[in-house]
Amino acid sequence: xxxxAASAVTRVADGRYEGRVTEGWDIAGNADGGYLLxxxxxxxxxxxxxxxxxTITAHYLSPGKTGPIxxxxxxxxxxxxxxxxxxxxxxxxxxxxxxxxTTTDLGDASGPLLVAAQPPDLPPVQACVLSEPGDPFPxxxxxxxxxxxxxxxxxxxTGDTSGNAQIRGWFRLRDHEPLDTLALVLAxxxxxxxxxxxxxxxxxxxxxELTAHVRHRPAPGWLAxxxxxxxxxxxxxxxxxxIWDASGALVAQSRQLQLVPAPxx
Amino acid sequence: xxxxAASAVTRVADGRYEGRVTEGWDIAGNADGGYLLxxxxxxxxxxxxxxxxxTITAHYLSPGKTGPIxxxxxxxxxxxxxxxxxxxxxxxxxxxxxxxxTTTDLGDASGPLLVAAQPPDLPPVQACVLSEPGDPFPxxxxxxxxxxxxxxxxxxxTGDTSGNAQIRGWFRLRDHEPLDTLALVLAxxxxxxxxxxxxxxxxxxxxxELTAHVRHRPAPGWLAxxxxxxxxxxxxxxxxxxIWDASGALVAQSRQLQLVPAPxx
Numbered sequence: 001x002x003x004x005a006a007s008a009v010t011r012v013a014d015g016r017y018e019g020r021v022t023e024g025w026d027i028a029g030n031a032d033g034g035y036l037l038x039x040x041x042x043x044x045x046x047x048x049x050x051x052x053x054x055t056i057t058a059h060y061l062s063p064g065k066t067g068p069i070x071x072x073x074x075x076x077x078x079x080x081x082x083x084x085x086x087x088x089x090x091x092x093x094x095x096x097x098x099x100x101x102t103t104t105d106l107g108d109a110s111g112p113l114l115v116a117a118q119p120p121d122l123p124p125v126q127a128c129v130l131s132e133p134g135d136p137f138p139x140x141x142x143x144x145x146x147x148x149x150x151x152x153x154x155x156x157x158t159g160d161t162s163g164n165a166q167i168r169g170w171f172r173l174r175d176h177e178p179l180d181t182l183a184l185v186l187a188x189x190x191x192x193x194x195x196x197x198x199x200x201x202x203x204x205x206x207x208x209e210l211t212a213h214v215r216h217r218p219a220p221g222w223l224a225x226x227x228x229x230x231x232x233x234x235x236x237x238x239x240x241x242x243i244w245d246a247s248g249a250l251v252a253q254s255r256q257l258q259l260v261p262a263p264x265x
Numbered sequence: 266x267x268x269x270a271a272s273a274v275t276r277v278a279d280g281r282y283e284g285r286v287t288e289g290w291d292i293a294g295n296a297d298g299g300y301l302l303x304x305x306x307x308x309x310x311x312x313x314x315x316x317x318x319x320t321i322t323a324h325y326l327s328p329g330k331t332g333p334i335x336x337x338x339x340x341x342x343x344x345x346x347x348x349x350x351x352x353x354x355x356x357x358x359x360x361x362x363x364x365x366x367t368t369t370d371l372g373d374a375s376g377p378l379l380v381a382a383q384p385p386d387l388p389p390v391q392a393c394v395l396s397e398p399g400d401p402f403p404x405x406x407x408x409x410x411x412x413x414x415x416x417x418x419x420x421x422x423t424g425d426t427s428g429n430a431q432i433r434g435w436f437r438l439r440d441h442e443p444l445d446t447l448a449l450v451l452a453x454x455x456x457x458x459x460x461x462x463x464x465x466x467x468x469x470x471x472x473x474e475l476t477a478h479v480r481h482r483p484a485p486g487w488l489a490x491x492x493x494x495x496x497x498x499x500x501x502x503x504x505x506x507x508i509w510d511a512s513g514a515l516v517a518q519s520r521q522l523q524l525v526p527a528p529x530x
Contacts, residue, residue: 055473059349061342062342077326098349098351102474109498112499113498165381208320209478211322213501213503231379232377233374234377253503255476
């Protein structure tokens with residue numbers, strides 16, 4: 001199933017959308033956080049009438065399980081250039097996400113004035129490590145997207161750590177499905193946790209909050225992605241993401257606040 | 266008036282708070298964004314029963330003018346360790362902010378495991394440049410806090426630019442008012458725009474969205490603050506903030522998405 005189909009929503013009433021957490025988009029039974037965020041972003045872009053989520057934040061309240069979901073959107077401010085909607089994504093059992101999203105049309109964005117950030121230095125796609133689902137890991141979700149990890153960042157896969165709290169790699173959708181700004185919202189929470197590469201338990205690293213800024217529509221081709229954690233303290237860590245498109249443009253930035261994974265019982 | 270008094274809210278009903286945008290906390294007539302955010306954070310901490318806003322996001326819908334405001338808080342998830350509330354801060358005329366805040370008690374946070382980020386290299390407080398209000402600039406707001414700017418970052422004050430899109434400096438509250446985590450929410454949007462130091466119009470740099478992560482309660486003393494912009498493109502810029510306390514701990518991180526200021530008419 002394409003990303004577009006798996007994240008589709010249907011407007012059933014003013015401000016109410018229905019969708020589905022599709023089978024196979026999970027990590028150990030819990031839906032990927034970027035996938036859930038993209039469903040919410042899709043509902044808000046529809047409700048506000050602008051195609052691109054320029055900034056979206058969600059707080060993650062409960063894990064998402066396979067099955068039907070609703071997304072309620074309240075347009076807090078309609079607008080010709082920017083519109084803002086608050087959203088609540090819920091299953092029959094629990095509220096999954098609450099958040100805010102401002103939308104716009106990035107199609108006529110002007111060019112860069114200052115770009116001090118740099119794309120990650122990645123080996124060619126062929127020299128990177130394809131993520132394929134295993135049993136139980138890598139999780140089913142990685143089979144829904146096409147991720148190629150930097151070889152320096154995969155020691156966690158064999159029980160080792162790189163010592164650097166970062167994960168870098170290439171990303172695209174399967175079957176050459178075209179990339180849009182909703183796919184960027186997916187991509188910002190698709191890679192394995194950076195904490196896997198430092199001396200922390202390999203385990204669920206719950207996201208408390210995730211914010212993505214979409215800075216440009218992506219050009220066709222591979223996305224170069226880098227996720228870095230610089231501060232692990234007080235039981236929390238932040239993960240900063242940057243995504244660059246094939247034209248060399250910075251297309252998305254993200255930051256999430258996560259809980260340090262608990263030791264395995 | 267102290268920050269605590271200027272940002273106070275009174276619970277008038279379940280989930281409804283009243284407060285006031287106090288005179289003098291403005292930039293050219295519009296209330297400082299960190300000040301408005303702190304008012305909302307204060308309401309959410311009260312409604313959720315946890316003292317510290319560990320992560321707060323607001324989208325800025327209308328400028329705040331002096332006068333009474335309300336803050337409606339919906340507790341989307343109560344909880345013993347973390348609780349999450351959505352909020353709407355409004356005046357009689359307009360919705361000012363919509364957002365989400367997760368609260369906790371940071372008092373028993375454990376120590377750091379990894380700190381790769383570094384505090385800014387600031388000259389001593391006495392060698393930095395005090396911000397005092399002028400007519401009309403610097404704005405009245407700077408008289409409410411005690412900010413000392415890095416001398417390398419103040420060329421904008423004399424019509425020049427440093428060429429580096431950053432603003433660094435020391436921050437504390439006036440009259441030695443003790444710092445708490447709500448003061449950190451204020452501090453993340455107290456400094457002049459980084460864009461003043463590059464070749465962009467000096468003017469209102471509207472915040473679309475601001476997220477702050479509070480990582481630790483601040484120790485008494487000066488806060489060392491750094492705000493950096495790395496990407497100005499498509500009409501938007503991001504500003505990343507880091508705040509360090511006198512003990513050398515990273516106490517807050519922030520990122521905001523802003524509109525590139527328009528040329529002066």
